[in-house]
Amino acid sequence: MEQRITESFSRQSMMATFGAKIDLVEEGSVIISAPILEGSRQQQGVAHAALAFALGDTAAGYSALTLMPEDQEVMTAENKINLLAPGRGDLMRTTGRVLKPGRRLIVVSAEVYAIEDNRETLVAVLQGTMIPVPI
């Protein structure tokens, strides 16, 4: 399962653009982290909302994939993000989780933290839906 997810992740060029990597794969849960690169910011110099979205959505998607049969992968049907605090610091880390697995829909969530001087701040929460697609 871990190999499958690592392999899929390595084909997501967007994750490479953000310098993201997978920290943990468990059944129903995946942790992804990425530096807050110079090229990932909004006009005030903090992380762009889209970085939190990209990492949270991807971690949530892979948490769903941990529960999929081998002939299926997942795509995002919809996702909603609430931004709780500016994404300041060096690193972002997100945990994606399956809230409700299903044959046709998988409901997922993610929490996104920014890490500055070894202090974690919850910067975003996501709640969304993944849909299985044949490989």
Added chain:
Amino acid sequence: MEQRITESFSRQSMMATFGAKIDLVEEGSVIISAPILEGSRQQQGVAHAALAFALGDTAAGYSALTLMPEDQEVMTAENKINLLAPGRGDLMRTTGRVLKPGRRLIVVSAEVYAIEDNRETLVAVLQGTMIPVPI
């Protein structure tokens, strides 16, 4: 107004990373487009959901900014994206719009299109909330 938005946009390094540019600024509406770069994709080779989110959220945010006094800018409080079709092709274009201006909250939407062989496909819709912040 247009100058203000162009100047703010130029400080969003995430937009430079995606090769995005502003196509149109009107009161309450902003159009942004970007190529679907090699580095903006998911594991199947189409645009990552986060690209649609990034462009849609940014266009929606700047549509709100067109209505703000000069001593305020906006941040995303929350945004929800529904993905309607895979983001195939060369280009993505999005129109952000203000649905409801307000002193404390600005409700916005965005439609995101992918353009392949001169054919536009609606690939995502967003509905969200921007919040004014002092500059």
Added chain:
Amino acid sequence: MEQRITESFSRQSMMATFGAKIDLVEEGSVIISAPILEGSRQQQGVAHAALAFALGDTAAGYSALTLMPEDQEVMTAENKINLLAPGRGDLMRTTGRVLKPGRRLIVVSAEVYAIEDNRETLVAVLQGTMIPVPI
């Protein structure tokens, strides 16, 4: 198609509780209205957010049903509402629309208006997903 939707609507006891009725059924679009009853309010005396949600979600669901084969109906997978203004007045009216039909998911939206002294105010917008279920 109209008969099918009217018949299904008549079995929704929640719609009877709210005094709701169908005003229009077209392919991909349904209009529902309801009085703002004494029993549908929040603590300040205006319509409860759940009334706007109930009407908008139901109109959006039936707009999806207009496109379904006869052996399927729909259920709400998810829906998001932004409240734009307090629901004041005598009546609420909502138009539900299909944004993107699909075999597995139908993406929908709704606009909800409150009507006071013959003046319409847009009070809520919804964006959501319906899923087909066998009857």
Added chain:
Amino acid sequence: MEQRITESFSRQSMMATFGAKIDLVEEGSVIISAPILEGSRQQQGVAHAALAFALGDTAAGYSALTLMPEDQEVMTAENKINLLAPGRGDLMRTTGRVLKPGRRLIVVSAEVYAIEDNRETLVAVLQGTMIPVPI
């Protein structure tokens, strides 16, 4: 604090319509339950999505109110619900929680359970935003 919330709740006629009551008030968290009345159903006889929304949104709103100064109350700015399972049984119970308090926005969540034959099923999750308003 509990008295303040009970008093506000008693003025929500929508909650009376649904037969809802407050089970618990704690700082940052409120539990509400309601029978699944004959008048709260959709066309298949299970609870209408709007019942889960109404209870979850209200519990989330009151969880925010537990953190408000006495001269402010809250209104829903936006809320998103994912339906996880049909609402079958006799009773619905929801816990609303504050995810992130703030002076201008309070980000909240709620989990909604249906109870049938003493067995709880998670039927919906909500994630939304409350906004303070002067009383």
